[in-house]
């Protein structure tokens with residue numbers, strides 16, 4: 001039996017690499033609190049990158065306009081001096097109070113942290129791919145059915161095969177176009193309308209007209225298997241006709257949906273799926289567990305990035321009182337404090 005990897009010792013674990021989780025790292029860093037960040041998504045930015053990477057934001061103080069991706073890039077640059085490890089594509093699942101008053105935090109991917117404080121910046125929950133709901137198909141996950149896939153790495157393996165792509169967003173359209181050159185592709189989406197960049201939709205229409213791939217407006221209603229292999233999908237079209245689509249691989253690109261998941265089971269006070277916090281410290285009812293950004297609630301709460309930044313600032317001061325109880329933490333300005341300059345490397 002392989003030994004479990006040793007626990008990562010750190011002052012703080014931040015759940016969520018959305019804008020607020022990222023700025024939390026900055027504020028913790030100014031308080032000399034080392035943090036590790038975990039996010040279920042493969043890249044940082046939370047809703048800003050997942051839901052509106054190219055759209056403008058106009059209400060970040062001092063930045064008249066920037067896109068969701070630009071804000072994320074700026075935050076990453078701002079926290080760079082603190083070199084906080086980002087553990088992406090992993091979900092925090094377990095929280096246990098340690099005997100020393102700290103916490104043990106574990107992830108689905110097998111990471112194990114021991115920390116003094118936990119900051120939950122989990123937004124609307126861990127983003128996970130929306131599942132294709134066909135009873136029993138989960139048995140083929142990772143072999144023939146893929147809710148997460150990397151075209152760059154996997155496309156060659158599907159060459160010459162029958163591939164069904166399910167979905168109508170940018171990811172589904174890009175996958176269908178890319179694979180149409182090398183595989184027999186059927187794109188399946190609820191309706192003949194795609195939520196992808198106009199140039200890609202135009203290209204898709206052109207290639208459908210030329211017969212490079214097939215499209216069915218409808219929904220997967222069943223599947224066929226033989227000898228332990230998935231053979232075909234059944235699709236019910238919008239006129240209620242059934243189609244059998246041979247399928248060696250099924251790529252599911254139905255978008256992402258957030259799930260609060262295990263955080264709801266940690267015994268923390270919740271109000272309509274949000275963590276109740278005290279507005280002096282942004283601590284939950286549990287000493288050492290803070291909640292900032294869209295995940296928290298308190299009288300007057302507004303789900304805005306700016307408000308999350310304020311919350312993260314006060315949470316960091318309160319966390320400093322727990323991590324460095326021996327030190328008074330007077331307010332210092334980044335403009336003039338030699339200590340903060342040293343921490344920032346400026």
Ligand SMILES: Cc1cc2nc3c(=O)[nH]c(=O)nc-3n(C[C@H](O)[C@H](O)[C@H](O)COP(=O)(O)OP(=O)(O)OC[C@H]3O[C@@H](n4cnc5c(N)ncnc54)[C@H](O)[C@@H]3O)c2cc1C
Nearest residue numbers: 016018020039040046047092122123125126127293294305
């Ligand atoms: C279309 C749109 C436009 C918007 N425009 C604006 C605007 O103009 N101005 C503004 O101020 N706000 C805007 N908002 C709101 C803003 O995006 C949110 O307030 C902000 O993203 C909240 O940041 P957050 O860091 O708290 O959470 P999120 O951005 O939701 O990030 C939370 C992260 O935590 C991760 N996570 C959750 N649970 C776990 C777990 N157990 N393990 C690992 N990872 C986990 C999630 O995957 C996610 O990446 C907009 C929102 C939308 C949808």
